[in-house]
Amino acid sequence: MAKTTLGGIEMEIDEDGFIQEPDKWNKEIAEDIAKLESAYPMTEEHWKLVNYLRDYFLKYEIAPPIRMLVKQTGLDLKKIYQLFPGGPAKGACKIAGLPKPTGCV
Amino acid sequence: MAKTTLGGIEMEIDEDGFIQEPDKWNKEIAEDIAKLESAYPMTEEHWKLVNYLRDYFLKYEIAPPIRMLVKQTGLDLKKIYQLFPGGPAKGACKIAGLPKPTGCV
Amino acid sequence: MDEDTPLLDELEKGPWPSYVKEIKRMAKKNKAAKDLLGIQELSYKDRVTHWKHGGIVGVTGYGSGVIGRYCDVPEKFPDAAAFHTMRVNHPAGWFYSTKSLRQLCDIWEQYGSGMTNMHGSTGDAILLGTTTDNLQPCFDSLTEAGFDLGGSGSALRTIAGCVGQARCEWSNFDTLKLVYDLTMEFQDEIHRPRWPYKFKIKASGCPNDCVAAIARADFTIIGTWRDTLRIDQNAVRNYVDNGFDIKTLVVDRCPSEALEWDEKNKELKLQADDCVRCMHCINKMTKAIRPGVEGGATILIGGKAPIIKGAYLSWVLVPFMKIEPPYDEIKDLLRKIWDWWDENGRTRERLAELIERIGLKNFLKEMGIPPVPQMVYKPRANPYVYF
Amino acid sequence: MDEDTPLLDELEKGPWPSYVKEIKRMAKKNKAAKDLLGIQELSYKDRVTHWKHGGIVGVTGYGSGVIGRYCDVPEKFPDAAAFHTMRVNHPAGWFYSTKSLRQLCDIWEQYGSGMTNMHGSTGDAILLGTTTDNLQPCFDSLTEAGFDLGGSGSALRTIAGCVGQARCEWSNFDTLKLVYDLTMEFQDEIHRPRWPYKFKIKASGCPNDCVAAIARADFTIIGTWRDTLRIDQNAVRNYVDNGFDIKTLVVDRCPSEALEWDEKNKELKLQADDCVRCMHCINKMTKAIRPGVEGGATILIGGKAPIIKGAYLSWVLVPFMKIEPPYDEIKDLLRKIWDWWDENGRTRERLAELIERIGLKNFLKEMGIPPVPQMVYKPRANPYVYF
Amino acid sequence: MGRTDIGPPDYREMLPDAIKMNYGKWKYHENVRAGVLKHVSETGDEVYTVRVGSPRLVSIDFIRDLCDIADKYCDGHLRFTSRSNIEFITDNKSNVNGIIEEAAKLGLPAGGTGNSISNIIHTQGWIHCHSAATDASGLVKAIMDEMYEYFTSMKLPAFVRIAVACCINMCGAVHCSDLAIVGVHRKPPKVDNEKVLAQCEIPTTIQSCPTGAIRRNPDPNIKSVVVREDLCMYCANCFTVCPAMPLADAEGDGVAIYVGGKVSNARKPPMFSRMVVPFLPNTPPRWTEVVDVLKKIVEIYAGSAKKYERMGEWIERIGWEKFFRLTEIPFTDQHIDDFTHAVETYRTTTQFKW
Amino acid sequence: MGRTDIGPPDYREMLPDAIKMNYGKWKYHENVRAGVLKHVSETGDEVYTVRVGSPRLVSIDFIRDLCDIADKYCDGHLRFTSRSNIEFITDNKSNVNGIIEEAAKLGLPAGGTGNSISNIIHTQGWIHCHSAATDASGLVKAIMDEMYEYFTSMKLPAFVRIAVACCINMCGAVHCSDLAIVGVHRKPPKVDNEKVLAQCEIPTTIQSCPTGAIRRNPDPNIKSVVVREDLCMYCANCFTVCPAMPLADAEGDGVAIYVGGKVSNARKPPMFSRMVVPFLPNTPPRWTEVVDVLKKIVEIYAGSAKKYERMGEWIERIGWEKFFRLTEIPFTDQHIDDFTHAVETYRTTTQFKW
Ligand code: SRM
Ligand code: SRM
Ligand code: SRM
Ligand code: SRM
Ligand code: SF4
Ligand code: SF4
Ligand code: SF4
Ligand code: SF4
């Protein structure tokens, strides 16, 4: 597994840049990933989504369904792709420090 | 619902003589029912079975399956019918103050 | 009549024999029957049953054979306040001498309402309506007369079989002998409930299944033959010569396309290998076609009504078994099944439901029965295999 | 060759065209293709896959269209360490001009391994093997050339249809037009996953179902006709006169016994009412029998592979629908279905599984579609009815 | 205390001589006329059976009447069939008419053989069962009055077996009959909390529900159960194990009609009956609506089926969609299965009729 | 950033003239010979299609070769079929032989039309998929080499569709093919607890299991899952959602063979393929055992089926018991279904053959 420096600390990441030590996640790390994901600088709306993802994950141990995400954040899918060109999975989840969404590709 | 005197107190019973106020059950009541069920005097083996039924019911809220009853008390079905001519359901359960076995007839 | 039964009276009209007439007939001389009539009229008026949930009553030493029943308006109908039925095990094949039938009537005149069902749908002679006090003396008189009670509750139920070799040319084994033998062997299992739920055995002498065993028995024995059906070509020609449309009515209806009518040679050809012994050609050409001579039965398991998981038709377990006294193979199999079911079954879980839950594969293993394609219509389609 | 591939070399032998030859052909000039060959040989030796669980990579603005893939022995095969595929949405009907195909080849020569699947089983042109860095420029070149990515992930998948009216006489509506129109309408749904799971749409022009829609699509559109099939009796006679055994090969094979061969009048009689439009007689007598003229389609839903609850074939939802631009009826229905599924479905629960869980009855109610017997083979057998 | 476990009488003592002598030697049989069978033995013996109808629910005097006939003509023996008909057996052909006439005097028709409508398999109903959602004996009488001509003749394409069960426990084995009438509830059980405490095993009650509609009462002070009414399909299985949960209701109760089942393995394998009328209200004493539907189905079947084609075989051939069209019975969402194996009934083909 | 959501090229720009002019006007077709179709239009036009086989997994140079042929004979157009064959279309009859010859030079046989074995629908296998329990392309090559004569002729009773899927996700839609080969695992997943923590959603993982075999690790300190191996049937669905649970294993993996499925609605409704060989080990490069079984089945089918009878129709007619007898494939308990709707496959009749 590769290592890289994020938020000033050395972090293990996988090939797609998802962090492998979820407990170490912090805002600085998030912003550093956001740079790689063309989602920088992070606005309030970026944070709203990232925080929602993170809170949801900590509570339920899964990423929220897109429908829920859209309903709860008030951001439609189009907008989400504007904020995170990589989309909710590749972009926002990565920044929020969630496990790599798997399932069906 | 009919009333009758069992173990010295007035008890509500159904048509088949099953007591309707399970919390009032005691040994005297049991022995009085046993008289009606031709299972009197109650020997140690009678009590073994009645107590097993009662304990099982209090723990699991159901009467034990016959197979369990036989295994756990060491009394085979033949013996049980000798002790309780009415059998485990009509005889022993009634004496043990359990609800009337329903299910399949 | 002092009873006023305008609704039931309607059912005295019409050509079919009337059960209302029958109740009235008894009501004249029997108080319980009279109250039964009243209760029935009340139900017709109210459009609900007036019987309460079953009681638990019985005779000494038995856990089954009696269905307790109480009326929910005992004040109005005191003579049918308790109205239990006794299930009297019928003689195999439902044959009776008038002597024994009259004895049954006399006993029931003395102890019951005088009303009966000849027969209940499991097969018992149902004596309909008596009191708790009368149960034991009635039972004693019954055994005196050579009768005994049948099954009820979580017990083996009264075993039934078709008329079989007694009056049917197609029976591939002696259904009555088997039914009687099993009934005698398993008296304890019939009279003393011990299992998770009821268990039913039925036997038909051929695939026509005249006791509807396949739909109603946990253990279903259906006669069949191992060799080839017998065709009398002369008799066949006789049918055809008399205008019987053998092509349309028999050949085209054979489910496995095993028959061919050779118009030229006037011969009915059988591809023996393909015959699935459905009985159709035999049924329709009784004088010309007969089952083979190597008789026996297919054993199927699991038939039942909808409660709880839905209805099941019985499944093939043993494609062919010789059925001969002392019937040890069948008895051993039954005991093995009961033991496994009793050990693994939940309360009120019938055999089919248990097997569905635990898997036919595991059941077969426990029974030591090797899998054969005859057990299934088709192999699995899903790839979810336990290796 | 510096690669030693004794196992794969075996697959260069034999008459069928060899994919190994194809890889070798590219391996000569492309490093990724060369490493692919090595990885494949290693798998043949080890008898396990050497690919790791899917990565998550893609192009800007899309959530789908790319399948990430990494090799588990990157040290040995650095040039195929990352080996993502791009799913390129094919033109409806898989028709290509050589011009556009050559463009595709050129782009893939520049950015990828040069290996492709023509086509993947959903229908995409699969560009097999590129690096994360190459994804975006490759995509940009593709769109430049008029191509776009297809679906992947929990999105609408690339829609496919049979060749239809382009080269088939039986197509009851214009499959290519419909496929193209729906694909254009639902670009957002294809490219940006949003649902509980994948969703597939396939369209066949007639019940022969040449894209296997009924087995593979959540939403299956199969052409049929509302009126009566057309028989050209002269052409029929031609077949028969030329020795075609119409009785055995057609009449007897009609699943609904709707056909009769009138030997005397040399006429093929149809009981139109009984025809279930199975296509058989049409298929076998192409010059004499044709579908009716009132074309449209049956809409079925729920087809899928075994994961999770087992495989499903699609079920009839709308027995007959006209399929004409602007296809509003179909689009509205799709949107309604997606909305309901998205609202009620669990993660990775496909439409059929959700309907099975919640009940077809409830689904119909939500869709506002009245129940008709055409939806079922047979009514329920169990009495467990919600009133 | 009397004897126990003696078992039923030995059938051998119950057989008439004509049967005993030819036991296991039968060669073939003929349907002489409706209600009369002739069985021919390898020995050359000919034995006649006269089958007559019975209401099944009978008095002991009725049985004595039967005995009188049997004593006169049948060597003092008789038998009942698996459908509760009565069979008088004789090896004397000239007895046949006598039996038929004497039975007729008692009001008992000869019939039920061959391609007829035989007696109805039925159950207790309001005569004896707490579980009944309808009456059985009354329904049977009303139906058989109407089907009488089919009992006494053999003019149908094949025989039609009818069964009645007064609740979905289906003691009448309704689930595999050509025509089946079953009593159904349509209201969820009403839970009597006090009675639950005294009379019911709560775990058994919860487990009894096929749809998981029963839960413990959330109030820990109430030792009872609650029913999630939206999940309840009124099967009454909870009532069977817990008397404190009755469902019977004059408005809620009624009957459903199922058709097309069969048991025999002749031609097609056994089949379940399938729902065609989800509900008709109880209209005692004659259940006219029910009888009308049945009559209509039988007549359409008689007119449309091929010879020897059972009801279910006929329907499978023409298709259920055509069955509903021909009978003009409305198809509703209740016809669509939604229980465990429901998906197996969904049509997975474009093949259908209009 | 480039354009997005432009969609695929408009099919109308991709059609050859011969097609454009007769679009929607086709009248009938003929099978001229294996690999050649003739479609006749209402306009009187005749259009010829030459279909040739393809390994599906091809290089860009292969495609360019195809384009060369199409440029020469087909107006610069070609198409692929739903089974990955290549179709060259021309309205000039005299082009047909040229196309066939040029394709042959490239090693591509004409065929796959009519009652043939067409190309195999298949999947990625060891070429690209992490989930694969076998290879697809290699299996396909090995099988098609053996079936070659059936591709280039039309001598079977009906066409036989083959599909290969490298795991039970069945991307190859194996579940409804006349012959289907599917990769299967036989070892439960090996859980890597550390990876689970970083890479998996635990609730999703638990829910993914069709048999409920996955639970949270009972040790609260280990945030991971455990697998009840007795409940696991190796479907790999957990692995799909959780990379930390691989199942691949050289000894455990192999293929199963399913037969008798179909998709078309012709005659019989669509049917699922059914298991006939539960497991054969992977024996790359030529999977001889697998190929032998398939060949045997095809030959027995070819010899026994009626004309126009698909594999599954043939088996339904003769019965599965006879199929197993004819093919001498052993019947095992693995053939007996034990998943959700298993009971629907159990034989509920005495009708069977030996
Ligand atoms: C008397 C009889 C109906 C009749 O009028 O013929 C009958 C009557 C009752 N049956 Fe039955 N069953 C009778 C034959 C059947 C049959 C037919 C058979 O045995 O061939 C069946 C269908 C076959 C089967 O067992 O699956 C049958 C399936 C049931 C069921 C549903 C069982 C299931 O697994 O689905 C129940 C409910 C239960 O067991 O709790 C039931 C329960 C009952 C109870 C005991 C009611 C109850 O819920 O406790 C009925 C008592 C009625 C009464 O008051 O007399 N009865 N019951 C039949 C027994 C007479 C006899 O001994 O000859
Ligand atoms: C007496 C009885 C057996 C018994 O032990 O009591 C009996 C006796 C005969 N049956 Fe039966 N069957 C009897 C109930 C049944 C049943 C069970 C039922 O109805 O519940 C069935 C299965 C019904 C079903 O499939 O749903 C049954 C399915 C048959 C068949 C199969 C017909 C078919 O095509 O499906 C035959 C053959 C035939 O009729 O061609 C048959 C034939 C016969 C024969 C001809 C057998 C023989 O050679 O003696 C007997 C006279 C039939 C007749 O009535 O014309 N018997 N028969 C039963 C009479 C009942 C009654 O009173 O009406
Ligand atoms: C080109 C193609 C459609 C496409 O858009 O690509 C196609 C084209 C034709 N199909 Fe097909 N079918 C094509 C895949 C299919 C499939 C799908 C599949 O194989 O995965 C099916 C369903 C298969 C199944 O049932 O499992 C299919 C089931 C049929 C049938 C039904 C045959 C049957 O009896 O079941 C016919 C009618 C016939 O052959 O008599 C048919 C008939 C035809 C006709 C004759 C239609 C016509 O009039 O033009 C075409 C030439 C057939 C031939 O090859 O002899 N086509 N056809 C596909 C060629 C695949 C290939 O390369 O081999
Ligand atoms: C590429 C392709 C196979 C091929 O070589 O042709 C493919 C490849 C994969 N499929 Fe598929 N599926 C492909 C068509 C199908 C089809 C056929 C179809 O779409 O008509 C099916 C059956 C129809 C269906 O959807 O039910 C199919 C049913 C699955 C399933 C099981 C879905 C189910 O509900 O049962 C999975 C598992 C999943 O979704 O997690 C899956 C998953 C996968 C994954 C993504 C593996 C995974 O677990 O994540 C495979 C990626 C392989 C790779 O590395 O490239 N794939 N997959 C096909 C897509 C190519 C294309 O876009 O044209
Ligand atoms: S089941 Fe067969 S053997 Fe028994 S009576 Fe009916 S036809 Fe005769
Ligand atoms: S018994 Fe049935 S399967 Fe056998 S030949 Fe006669 S009709 Fe055909
Ligand atoms: S599905 Fe029908 S319309 Fe489409 S190509 Fe096949 S045969 Fe022609
Ligand atoms: S299309 Fe099929 S169902 Fe209709 S007449 Fe032709 S063969 Fe029969």
Ligand code: SF4
């Ligand atoms: S069917 Fe129901 S109501 Fe009728 S007797 Fe059986 S349990 Fe009682």
Ligand code: SF4
């Ligand atoms: S009636 Fe049936 S479904 Fe309703 S609560 Fe009782 S057991 Fe459950």
Ligand code: SF4
């Ligand atoms: S079938 Fe399985 S292994 Fe093959 S491509 Fe699909 S998911 Fe991958």
Ligand code: SF4
């Ligand atoms: S492989 Fe399938 S059955 Fe086994 S644990 Fe994983 S999901 Fe469950």
